[in-house]
Amino acid sequence: MRRMIVPYRNVRSSLHRFPLLWAASFCASAVVIDSLLMTGLWVSMTCWSIVLVAAAVAGFLGSPTVRAVAVFSIVGSLAGMWHAVADHTYRSKSIASFLTDAPEPSMLRGRIVRPVSIRRNPMADSPGRRDASPWQSQIDVELDSIRVGMSYQPTDGRVLVFVDDHLGHRRPGDRIEVYGIASRFKRPTNPGEPDMSGFYRRRGLHGRVDVRDATGIVVLQESNKWFARMTASIASHGRDALMRHAGEESGPLAVALVVGQREFVDHDTRDALLETGTAHLLSVSGLHLAIIVLLASGMATMLQMGFKTKFFWLLAVCVLYVAITGNRPPVMRAAVLVAAVLLSMWVKRPTQPLNTLAGAALVLIIANPENVFSVGVHLSFLAVVTLMLCGQRPKTKSRAVEQTLKVEERFDALADGTRSAFWRYGKWTLSRLGQMAWFSGCVSMVSLPLVWQQFHLISWVSVATNVLLTPGLFVALPAGVLTVIASMVGEPLAVMPGWVCDLSLRYMRWVIEAASAVPQGHAWLPSPPTWWVIILYVALASSLAWKSITATRLRILGMFGWILVGWWLATTPTPQPAGSVEATFLDVGHGTSVILRTDDGRNWLYDCGHMGNETNGCRDIDTALWSLGITHLDGVFLSHADSDHYNALPGLLRRFSVAEVITPQKMLDQPEIGLQVIRQSIQRHAVFVRQVVAGQEIAQGMQVLHPSQRIPGSDNANSLVLQIDREGTSADTGRKSLTLPGDLEPPGTEILLNQPRPDPGGVLMAPHHGSLTMDAESVLRWSRPRHVVVSGGRRAGRPEVAQMLMTTGSEVHVTATVGAVRVRLLQSGEVEVTRWRDANW
Numbered sequence: 001m002r003r004m005i006v007p008y009r010n011v012r013s014s015l016h017r018f019p020l021l022w023a024a025s026f027c028a029s030a031v032v033i034d035s036l037l038m039t040g041l042w043v044s045m046t047c048w049s050i051v052l053v054a055a056a057v058a059g060f061l062g063s064p065t066v067r068a069v070a071v072f073s074i075v076g077s078l079a080g081m082w083h084a085v086a087d088h089t090y091r092s093k094s095i096a097s098f099l100t101d102a103p104e105p106s107m108l109r110g111r112i113v114r115p116v117s118i119r120r121n122p123m124a125d126s127p128g129r130r131d132a133s134p135w136q137s138q139i140d141v142e143l144d145s146i147r148v149g150m151s152y153q154p155t156d157g158r159v160l161v162f163v164d165d166h167l168g169h170r171r172p173g174d175r176i177e178v179y180g181i182a183s184r185f186k187r188p189t190n191p192g193e194p195d196m197s198g199f200y201r202r203r204g205l206h207g208r209v210d211v212r213d214a215t216g217i218v219v220l221q222e223s224n225k226w227f228a229r230m231t232a233s234i235a236s237h238g239r240d241a242l243m244r245h246a247g248e249e250s251g252p253l254a255v256a257l258v259v260g261q262r263e264f265v266d267h268d269t270r271d272a273l274l275e276t277g278t279a280h281l282l283s284v285s286g287l288h289l290a291i292i293v294l295l296a297s298g299m300a301t302m303l304q305m306g307f308k309t310k311f312f313w314l315l316a317v318c319v320l321y322v323a324i325t326g327n328r329p330p331v332m333r334a335a336v337l338v339a340a341v342l343l344s345m346w347v348k349r350p351t352q353p354l355n356t357l358a359g360a361a362l363v364l365i366i367a368n369p370e371n372v373f374s375v376g377v378h379l380s381f382l383a384v385v386t387l388m389l390c391g392q393r394p395k396t397k398s399r400a401v402e403q404t405l406k407v408e409e410r411f412d413a414l415a416d417g418t419r420s421a422f423w424r425y426g427k428w429t430l431s432r433l434g435q436m437a438w439f440s441g442c443v444s445m446v447s448l449p450l451v452w453q454q455f456h457l458i459s460w461v462s463v464a465t466n467v468l469l470t471p472g473l474f475v476a477l478p479a480g481v482l483t484v485i486a487s488m489v490g491e492p493l494a495v496m497p498g499w500v501c502d503l504s505l506r507y508m509r510w511v512i513e514a515a516s517a518v519p520q521g522h523a524w525l526p527s528p529p530t531w532w533v534i535i536l537y538v539a540l541a542s543s544l545a546w547k548s549i550t551a552t553r554l555r556i557l558g559m560f561g562w563i564l565v566g567w568w569l570a571t572t573p574t575p576q577p578a579g580s581v582e583a584t585f586l587d588v589g590h591g592t593s594v595i596l597r598t599d600d601g602r603n604w605l606y607d608c609g610h611m612g613n614e615t616n617g618c619r620d621i622d623t624a625l626w627s628l629g630i631t632h633l634d635g636v637f638l639s640h641a642d643s644d645h646y647n648a649l650p651g652l653l654r655r656f657s658v659a660e661v662i663t664p665q666k667m668l669d670q671p672e673i674g675l676q677v678i679r680q681s682i683q684r685h686a687v688f689v690r691q692v693v694a695g696q697e698i699a700q701g702m703q704v705l706h707p708s709q710r711i712p713g714s715d716n717a718n719s720l721v722l723q724i725d726r727e728g729t730s731a732d733t734g735r736k737s738l739t740l741p742g743d744l745e746p747p748g749t750e751i752l753l754n755q756p757r758p759d760p761g762g763v764l765m766a767p768h769h770g771s772l773t774m775d776a777e778s779v780l781r782w783s784r785p786r787h788v789v790v791s792g793g794r795r796a797g798r799p800e801v802a803q804m805l806m807t808t809g810s811e812v813h814v815t816a817t818v819g820a821v822r823v824r825l826l827q828s829g830e831v832e833v834t835r836w837r838d839a840n841w
Helices: 002-017 019-037 041-061 064-091 197-202 226-245 247-259 267-275 286-302 307-324 329-347 353-367 369-373 375-390 399-417 421-455 462-489 491-516 530-545 549-571 621-627 649-655 675-684 748-753 776-783 799-805
Strands: 104-112 117-120 135-148 151-154 158-163 175-184 207-211 217-221 457-459 522-524 581-585 591-598 603-610 635-637 660-664 688-692 697-699 702-706 721-727 735-740 763-765 787-790 811-814 821-825 831-835
Touching: 002 019, 002 064, 019 041, 019 064, 019 353, 019 369, 041 064, 064 353, 064 369, 104 158, 135 175, 158 175, 197 369, 226 247, 226 307, 226 462, 226 491, 247 462, 247 491, 267 457, 267 491, 286 307, 286 329, 286 462, 307 329, 329 353, 329 375, 353 369, 353 375, 375 421, 421 457, 421 462, 421 530, 421 549, 462 491, 530 549, 581 721, 591 621, 603 621, 603 649, 621 649, 649 675, 702 748, 721 821, 735 821, 748 776, 763 776, 776 799, 787 799, 787 821, 799 811, 811 831
Parallel strands: 158 207, 603 635, 635 660, 660 688, 735 763, 763 787, 787 811
Antiparallel strands: 104 135, 104 175, 117 135, 135 151, 135 158, 175 207, 175 217, 457 522, 581 591, 581 821, 591 603, 697 702, 702 721, 721 735, 821 831
16 A cells, blocks of 8 residues: 555655646647647637636645646646647648649749758759759748739748759848749658658648749848848858868768758768767757857856856857757757756756756747657657766665765765876776766667667667767867857958867768778668557656666666567568569659569569669668568669669668679669769678579569660660569469569560560559650550559659550559559469558558
């Protein structure tokens, strides 16, 4: 009975000791509940009003504990109402009715609401866009009108404008006219693809507008918002100064560290940061603000400021830095903590860390209730709470033991005072390194489930890497800030701090690259189920009431047990019917990527690329593979030397183990410029390359039909044609085939047509993405398919493409319009086709 009473007493006392913590918990829960119910504004407001009245009555009639819970329930119901209002406001914006999934030419007017973000233009290196600017600008615009017919009509809502040009000189508050192609943000069209709607919703964005160059942006009125213009000018000036003085290699990372514009950082560096558990360097957070505050405090001490002057100086620095970095939630959270500490010093009262942190959470919920669902916010608060808890020494239950430990600590301090300075400084250094390793290890371990679930990654080297990077960060960030300040006074003054910033960032890059190259130092994996992650954090939070060394050990053991079970859950392949062959045609735009699976657990990939993938990334392909529980590929087929069929291979080799790359004869020897990166990546990862010819069997029921040798003509004519057969169990069903012809065109088409015909009723992937110029009728009459799948972009979705491919009675499925297409050749001899837009599997 006593054990039942003690937790109750602890909970009751915590209601009064941590009021803001309970208030934040009730508010966050109310926001989650309201988002799950999605009942509409008035129904939601009515429900929360009932909760509010019931809580008020219960508090009036109940005990002190009941009154405390009632107050928190009232606060939570107000948060639920606030979320309902914010959600209704977002959904009621009129721009949503104008935007469609299909991009349409549009003319819009509105005001810039955030500092313009600049990044490297991903299309600048595309062979077809040699005239494109090397820069791309992202502009957040609050709309006021849209052109319909010959006149402008009022509208409201926000869009994200992408301009292939450098528009860093534009400022928040500028009213502009935009000429571009507008559409909704792309919805998930592939298995495992993350739904980004929540991210854009948190920013209040309804769609995107693509503008070819700066001529598509016309300034109608300059901004008169002096503070917004000032902070944007500082950010823009700081970005340019850091790029000039920190060097071409270190400049992008310096910009991300100092002013929070991480768009400059290249794709490979981002991957390396993820693999080493240091991606937080790209997100300006509490650590960055703490360094800035320390720097500002040092300046205040040098200038001999009084306490009140120093108070307002540090507060102004916090507000300015939050504004310069774009009001990001982690920085806002840190700013609230700093403000609370300063205020407590002003009124000479101690602060309760958990209450202060909860107060920061309440500020974020008030600013935007959708912050409750932000992974960045979760990781930020999780790290701070972990540091708070891990910084406390577990206390024993005996007061005498506690006093004895304190006496021993004093004796140790006295003994250290008698030793040499070298010994004392050495011990202090080792102690600090051990402390940093402990904190880094605790934060890495506690955040691992969430990082794994969101980013498909576990980094084993993160603890050591973060410890080694800390000195560099404490030098690079102040040096970067001084570079920006000095450049405002005079460019020559910025040379020295810029050199220091560059040097420290070079050291950090060296550590990151070395850690990323450590064998087995990280693992890219499918994500564990969301429910399994929730169970862990609920269990950890519930166990915090148990404070002892034994509890800590049990938590560590429980964490390792959770990882093992999570590993099993994540990597268990998605089941498929016995005796079947499965092919998933991914929606990658103008390109091809087909996941092939057999019921014996073997996995292949036929082609892996798409148009415009100049960074050689593999997004959409990797998430689809992970959604099936795949971590190893038995082979990757590259049909021919067109980049939209192979340019995702470097990213895939970085994330998956691949047994071999299978190509036609001499395909990798072609002079295509993009193949150089492919050859280097294959060599770096030591992957075997197998060159095949017609007639070779890759696996049972999987054989190459073309080419037997390299023939005169284009790379398309030499496309690797793969056929997969599955024999039916009865004579009536016969054998069904899946034919993958790449971009086959004459004279390769004629050679294929002379091969034995497959049995009718199978599946054919349309050659050349359903191009209207191909000889569709002859290929269709040769293969006699029941289903034709077109892996292509917008052009493949035109009605005339489907009409061309339906001439022999085939059913046509275009990935651009129906999303991913899953084909199964069943053991019964039947063909099962499922489209992502019809049924998300």
